[in-house]
Amino acid sequence: MHLARFNPVRFAHLPTPLEPLPGLTEALTSESGGGPTLWVKRDDCTGLAGGGNKTRKLEYLLGDALANEANTLVTQGAVQSNHVRQTAAAAARFGMACEIILEERTGSHAVDYTMSGNVLLDELLGAKIRRVPGGTDMTQALAEVAAEVAARGGRPYVIPGGGSNIIGALGYAECALELVAQANEMGLEIDRIVTATGSAGTHAGLVAGLAVMGADIPVLGIGVRAPKETQESNVFRLAVETADLLGHRTRVTRDMVVADCDYVGAGYGLIDDEVIEALKLIARTDGLLLDPVYTGKAMKGLIALSRQGVFDGETVVFLHTGGAQGLFGYQGELQGKLG
Numbered sequence: 001m002h003l004a005r006f007n008p009v010r011f012a013h014l015p016t017p018l019e020p021l022p023g024l025t026e027a028l029t030s031e032s033g034g035g036p037t038l039w040v041k042r043d044d045c046t047g048l049a050g051g052g053n054k055t056r057k058l059e060y061l062l063g064d065a066l067a068n069e070a071n072t073l074v075t076q077g078a079v080q081s082n083h084v085r086q087t088a089a090a091a092a093r094f095g096m097a098c099e100i101i102l103e104e105r106t107g108s109h110a111v112d113y114t115m116s117g118n119v120l121l122d123e124l125l126g127a128k129i130r131r132v133p134g135g136t137d138m139t140q141a142l143a144e145v146a147a148e149v150a151a152r153g154g155r156p157y158v159i160p161g162g163g164s165n166i167i168g169a170l171g172y173a174e175c176a177l178e179l180v181a182q183a184n185e186m187g188l189e190i191d192r193i194v195t196a197t198g199s200a201g202t203h204a205g206l207v208a209g210l211a212v213m214g215a216d217i218p219v220l221g222i223g224v225r226a227p228k229e230t231q232e233s234n235v236f237r238l239a240v241e242t243a244d245l246l247g248h249r250t251r252v253t254r255d256m257v258v259a260d261c262d263y264v265g266a267g268y269g270l271i272d273d274e275v276i277e278a279l280k281l282i283a284r285t286d287g288l289l290l291d292p293v294y295t296g297k298a299m300k301g302l303i304a305l306s307r308q309g310v311f312d313g314e315t316v317v318f319l320h321t322g323g324a325q326g327l328f329g330y331q332g333e334l335q336g337k338l339g
Helices: 022-027 054-067 082-093 111-115 118-124 138-151 166-186 201-213 228-245 273-286 295-307 324-334
Strands: 018-020 037-042 072-078 097-104 128-133 156-159 192-197 219-223 257-260 315-320
Touching: 018 166, 022 037, 022 273, 054 082, 054 156, 054 166, 054 201, 072 082, 072 138, 082 097, 082 118, 082 324, 097 118, 097 138, 111 118, 111 324, 118 128, 118 324, 128 138, 138 156, 166 201, 166 228, 192 201, 192 295, 201 219, 201 228, 201 257, 219 228, 219 295, 228 257, 273 295, 273 324, 295 315
Parallel strands: 037 315, 072 097, 072 156, 097 128, 192 219, 192 315, 219 257
Antiparallel strands: 018 037
């Protein structure tokens, strides 16, 4: 893959570490010796305002924005959006304005959720924040804000939620290349990659990148919001478009896109006891901090599937997409449950 032709700008701390998870591996080994050997790809360590997976996407999105002489980034997400935080940081780094729309998707009005965590960081980074009710047409909202920016003489660049379009997904096609190179250097044979799947860009980029390389490593996305059929359809569409941009559209086939959406719980951004137990287990076995919305639910799924024997004998890489900053937005829900 010749990715330099897409003119990304470089600010992420790459390559991110690929590390074993000995504590969690031991915790999930059954009495009969079954279970997976677990590794983690540390995309929480990408460096931009605390890091996270959106930083890889933003390298390509910022490259496109600067090529189009934009001076204002416009994006959206849920109130505790990790993507919004990283976009605000990228705007600050490149001397651009940033207009963000926060959707009250969970319905929570708790002060920690609405004012702490990522929201506090958005403000610190200088972004202009607008809040809209859950269920708002966010595509239309983005268009309206972009029009306002243009009307006052600005040059807006619209980034969809999660940075999940064909340009942003290139960041995870590159991650696939990076991961395979690291595994080859270590002599590590990867049987499966597990990651959270939401706005689709990370999942789709990985599938496209692996397919274009012919790496033959399956990716399992653990859903955090949409039903299985919807999620797989969104990921497949974007993966095909990304592979097409890379010149190999037909290498992505429908069977390469798999999402398990049985661990969403009550809904997006709503946590349950199993998520809290997943957060505690990985923190106390390997000192790894996850977030309640994405990686916490993905880990909830990985733990449950491991205990069901789904990954027995496999070497599984968990892609850590970051987001621990969001923990502070859930203090009220976590307090008293971490003992």
